[in-house]
Amino acid sequence: MIPIRLRHFMFPKGFKFGYSLSGFQSEMGLSDEDTNSDWWKWVHDEVNIESGLVSGDLPENGIAYWDLFKKYHLLAKELLVNAARLGVEWSRIFPKDTREVKVSVEEKGHDIVDIEVTESNLRGLDGLANKSAVAHYAEIFEDLRKNGISLILNAYHWPIPLYLHDPIEARNTALSNERNGWLNHATVVEFAKYCAYIAWKFSDFVESFSLMNEPNVVSNNGYVNIKSGFPPSFPSTHAANLAKKHIIEACARSFDCMKAYTDKPIGLIYVPPVIQNLSPRDKKVAEEMKYEGGYSFFDPLTTGDFGWVSRLSDNGPRFTEKDSSTRRPDLKGRLEWIGVNYYSRTVLQRRGRGHSAVPGYGFGCTPGILSKDNRAVSDFGWEVYPKGLLNVLKEYNDRYHLPMAVLENGVADASDKIRPSFLVSHIHQVERAISEGINVNGYFHWSLFDNYEWCSGFRMKFGLVGVDTKTKRVEMRPSALVFKRIAENHGIPKDMEWLVSE
Numbered sequence: 001m002i003p004i005r006l007r008h009f010m011f012p013k014g015f016k017f018g019y020s021l022s023g024f025q026s027e028m029g030l031s032d033e034d035t036n037s038d039w040w041k042w043v044h045d046e047v048n049i050e051s052g053l054v055s056g057d058l059p060e061n062g063i064a065y066w067d068l069f070k071k072y073h074l075l076a077k078e079l080l081v082n083a084a085r086l087g088v089e090w091s092r093i094f095p096k097d098t099r100e101v102k103v104s105v106e107e108k109g110h111d112i113v114d115i116e117v118t119e120s121n122l123r124g125l126d127g128l129a130n131k132s133a134v135a136h137y138a139e140i141f142e143d144l145r146k147n148g149i150s151l152i153l154n155a156y157h158w159p160i161p162l163y164l165h166d167p168i169e170a171r172n173t174a175l176s177n178e179r180n181g182w183l184n185h186a187t188v189v190e191f192a193k194y195c196a197y198i199a200w201k202f203s204d205f206v207e208s209f210s211l212m213n214e215p216n217v218v219s220n221n222g223y224v225n226i227k228s229g230f231p232p233s234f235p236s237t238h239a240a241n242l243a244k245k246h247i248i249e250a251c252a253r254s255f256d257c258m259k260a261y262t263d264k265p266i267g268l269i270y271v272p273p274v275i276q277n278l279s280p281r282d283k284k285v286a287e288e289m290k291y292e293g294g295y296s297f298f299d300p301l302t303t304g305d306f307g308w309v310s311r312l313s314d315n316g317p318r319f320t321e322k323d324s325s326t327r328r329p330d331l332k333g334r335l336e337w338i339g340v341n342y343y344s345r346t347v348l349q350r351r352g353r354g355h356s357a358v359p360g361y362g363f364g365c366t367p368g369i370l371s372k373d374n375r376a377v378s379d380f381g382w383e384v385y386p387k388g389l390l391n392v393l394k395e396y397n398d399r400y401h402l403p404m405a406v407l408e409n410g411v412a413d414a415s416d417k418i419r420p421s422f423l424v425s426h427i428h429q430v431e432r433a434i435s436e437g438i439n440v441n442g443y444f445h446w447s448l449f450d451n452y453e454w455c456s457g458f459r460m461k462f463g464l465v466g467v468d469t470k471t472k473r474v475e476m477r478p479s480a481l482v483f484k485r486i487a488e489n490h491g492i493p494k495d496m497e498w499l500v501s502e
Helices: 038-044 046-051 065-078 119-128 131-146 167-172 185-205 215-223 237-259 280-302 387-400 419-435 478-489 494-499
Strands: 016-020 083-087 104-108 111-116 150-154 208-213 266-270 275-277 337-341 346-351 354-357 404-408 440-445 465-467 474-476
Touching: 016 404, 016 478, 038 046, 038 167, 065 131, 065 474, 083 131, 083 440, 111 185, 111 237, 119 185, 131 150, 131 185, 150 185, 185 208, 185 237, 208 237, 208 337, 208 404, 215 237, 215 266, 215 280, 237 266, 237 280, 266 280, 275 280, 280 346, 280 354, 280 387, 337 387, 387 404, 387 419, 419 440, 419 478, 419 494, 478 494
Parallel strands: 016 083, 016 440, 083 150, 150 208, 208 266, 266 337, 275 346, 337 404, 404 440
Antiparallel strands: 104 111, 346 354, 465 474
């Protein structure tokens, strides 16, 4: 049954129809391999490959966005794309250690409450930067502008320079090494310096900046969901919470440092958990998980409420409530917009004192088999549940009252059988959100092109356009034309309404 729609709905003027990509997943494939990051070392590790923790596919065999960006931008223009969310790779910009450039850092206890990056510091960083990479990124961004495509520039989409995080060393030393990534205050400081630098260098090219993409995935998958294949895959609730604390501080401090050199809006891209309870008696656990997985990250950066620290048990992180006040004014008001990534839901039920995801729903499905709710399932085993997108947009609008954009939404579907309906159905939920007064200013598909899906390699096809990784030949899928029709009509055309599902 097709939900009732507003007659002749059109997205508001200035609405963005775009695509998102990350550097590590798309840049390599022909030249200039970026070998200086933790993820590079991680996916090349023989132990990880032999154990099946990573696929064995390698990013240097990718779609070569670094070299072929002009071809890809022309294709995007042909599909009426008017915006792109791209990233710069920290390890490309600064392949060598930047700690010799000393900046002012203020700490209270174990909290970093202020970092100042001066013009003199930036000139020092400029002397350490890979000038060729900086110039090449500028060329990519200028080509977007030439094609009428506005840019959201994301600073961090998971890889960290190897001089700050060696994941193999971290795993083998039970996280006791010095190069232990987000477990170390040095990473917070170096990230703030890096962010100030890219604001200083690239502000003229961008419409807005994003500090990070899905930082919750980094802390959760690296230290809790260790079978996910994310570095360093070492089980530690202590480490997960400490990484989360440092990442929140890194966001706030980087916001401050960037604002000194740009007037462009600065936000954060996140994958908020869409949690549902299997039965009414499990409603409380669902609300708890929404807080732990989402609100506890955004509350500090909006209201300064650092209360998630006080909720931790004695077996929590290597810091205590005494180390961090539950009110952190130094974190408050450090976001100007929110990017929402959405793929599916999680259905929970209580298990003794804890909880577990119910198999057959959301992310817990089997590829090729309908979910327990009789919904389509992607090649990744993720249930197609469009209504969850509207739900999360409502929840975050009601809680934070900030402008939002859907910055990732897509489906692994090599045959392109479910993607056309997926695309129309999720964009319909954005229509509904806007019609209900929610400030959503863009829909960005993940992705325009197939790319390297982290530990899963090239098997998962998320592109509206397929790319042969050997020949770099592109093949437009039918869903690409669906996207173009929607962009052309500034909304779902009437002859596509039959594709809408809840």
